[in-house]
Amino acid sequence: MSARREAARQKPSGPIKVGLIGLGTIGTGVVKLLRRNQRTIDEKVGCGLRLVRIADLDLTRGRGLRLPAGLLVRDARRIVSDPEIDIVIELIGGLEPARSLVRAAIESGKSVVTANKAMLAVHGKELFHEAREFGVDIGFEASVAGGIPIIRVLREGLSADRNLSLYGIVNGTSNYILSRMQEEGREFGEVLAEAQKRGLAEADPSYDVDGVDAAHKLALLARLAFGAEVPLERVPAEGIRGLSQTDLSFAAELGYTVKLLAIAKNVGEEIEVRVHPTMIPKHHVIASVSGAYNAIYLQSEALGSSMYFGLGAGMMPTATAVVADVIEAARAIIKGCQGRVPALGFPNSKRLRIKPLGELRSEYYLRIMAMDRPGVLAEISSILGRNDISIATVLQKGRKIGGAVPVIIRTHEALERDLNRAVRAITGLKSVRGRIVRVRIEDNLG
């Protein structure tokens, strides 16, 4: 292994040679960007950078690119096994064959750049270890928050500080839908359908609107922010499907904006990770992040608050992150300093306890649809009281929806476990109809 490691460290003569696997949307953006800024990129790298081969299963589709004959091949093995190639860009996504190709590239001494957060969520540990063993780099800036250089920021920009909490708007589709609902007073289903028509949401939108994508990103962000292991299956995720126009307008009335937030906090030896719709003060800087934009808002011990804002998806924004990683990998090859920074910023990850969601202490917004008859509020209040939940505000506006009226309750800080018990009991009341909507409130983002 050590001999191979040494082999990997030999500096190339002439330009750095790059192979690209996967010529889909992002891949096409990467080719365009490399061409458009070739002169500047060559200058920055010092000895030039050449895209020498592209592999994709589809050799015929037009992509608005004119590719020289022979550049595009079908077999990705022709990239990972080519001794001429220094850096491999992996943009096919998914677990396999992505992982095997990345492993093969690393084992041939090539640095890798990827946007594949699913692969990193599942196989990251193994691949980062492998890269370290073989003395190569893995760049993955594009895997989280697209064009926002949040991985560099966490890994190097804030390397001297200790992060306390992270609030991310990291799913552009959900943020777009929520923003439209709030700005235009429309319902979820309607805005989703329109977003699908406009190509801003997938035909099956669950990955985005149910918080799954945000949970993937949060697992990676929390590792980078706190240097702790965060297994994906320990990140509870709740999406935005359950929210209606009624909730958004009551939120506004209470002084809040609703965002799908990916939240991670480090308190002592514990960390807290969760994805869910959250009410945040409407004048807070992260509340002004609307449309398809992403943002990561951090609290750090010495720095205090900071925020990083930009487009988290899309062909060209994501391509900028991929190519920035290629430039960094190329500089490392030229200088012989692969592995300069640990992949996740910390050389070893801490084992911190992940606090179960039931132990969360939060304020809550509750919308209970109840029959408009005397004594209902008394029943509800008494259940909340028995569960140690005290009420901060009650709004009852008599907007009748199917015979029932919304009772809006804003609680003081309560334990999630207690709240769940209370919600179950209230749901069972005779005068209560349907599902109770529950949104966590974050008043102190800092």
Next chain:
Amino acid sequence: MSARREAARQKPSGPIKVGLIGLGTIGTGVVKLLRRNQRTIDEKVGCGLRLVRIADLDLTRGRGLRLPAGLLVRDARRIVSDPEIDIVIELIGGLEPARSLVRAAIESGKSVVTANKAMLAVHGKELFHEAREFGVDIGFEASVAGGIPIIRVLREGLSADRNLSLYGIVNGTSNYILSRMQEEGREFGEVLAEAQKRGLAEADPSYDVDGVDAAHKLALLARLAFGAEVPLERVPAEGIRGLSQTDLSFAAELGYTVKLLAIAKNVGEEIEVRVHPTMIPKHHVIASVSGAYNAIYLQSEALGSSMYFGLGAGMMPTATAVVADVIEAARAIIKGCQGRVPALGFPNSKRLRIKPLGELRSEYYLRIMAMDRPGVLAEISSILGRNDISIATVLQKGRKIGGAVPVIIRTHEALERDLNRAVRAITGLKSVRGRIVRVRIEDNLG
């Protein structure tokens, strides 16, 4: 020189040794941060990091630090000439002796970390060249926007893209004063006096409130963003003293917030740089940056909009940037890859024409204090018309101030040179009193 260069590249055995020159506010923060996070920093650097000497002219002042005997010395030469020291942190500010000390450190093969933007504005070119010659690094993240890692973002995060424009709120004092004026309806003088009492503004506030500090930062940011030479003396700067409560409330009525912006744009072979109060749409994300916070809002060709937000000054925020640079310099020494990235991101700076302010095309807000008599508006309009300036909105509210009423005009896009001519002519009208307030409007930040 080449022998010395080689000497500089030898990797140290044992921990990296750091010397600190200047134990003022930021220096004290640096010592605190290095101590507080020592274990993590040692792990990140790999072979440990030790602060082995501090130089300051004042050996007696208590700084809330307990320093081991002999650590603090008076003579900074004992740091720059000590062959044991690998990295020198320069925090004394000003031009001399800072520059001579930094040169001496570089020439002894030491990497340098500095927060001294005045020194870099004047001697940056020489010092960066010198560092390259001697194979060492100069880290200067702390010199612009304090704890916001904007230099890393511009130099590496966005290295694949082409930046088009930059809008910075980079002076915390001015932003604090404007925010308080807008939120509380108070006047400049009153808020300034209070900020001075609270230690948020200097006794002589001109460096901050007259845009000088912002111009220094803009010169550096524009170089990093566009790779072009931007001599400090070519950056026109106008501060916030001329703004009154009247202007802020009219701005709000027109849908704007007023911010002191540092603006740089690259259009073709020209760049535009300027610092001045600017009206921006009040729902724009950068309009929500209030209090002492800083933010840099960028438009880039492929990425689109992005923004970087945080505290631009203060002991601990600035210290985080200094120590992050120290960690990066230490990693480079260990890996032997000093000079991995050109100091300003681009190896060579382009020579772009700097567009004179007179050639600016902008929309303008004008406040003209005029006697409330018939025909005044006609006179004003006719002067504007003769100078090719067309009016978008006129507000006349009859709020009498010293016998005159404010006439508020929002123009369509006009040439600055034409506007200046018109303003001079209007000022000369018999029925016009005092100075005309003129604020540029930026409607399309993207």
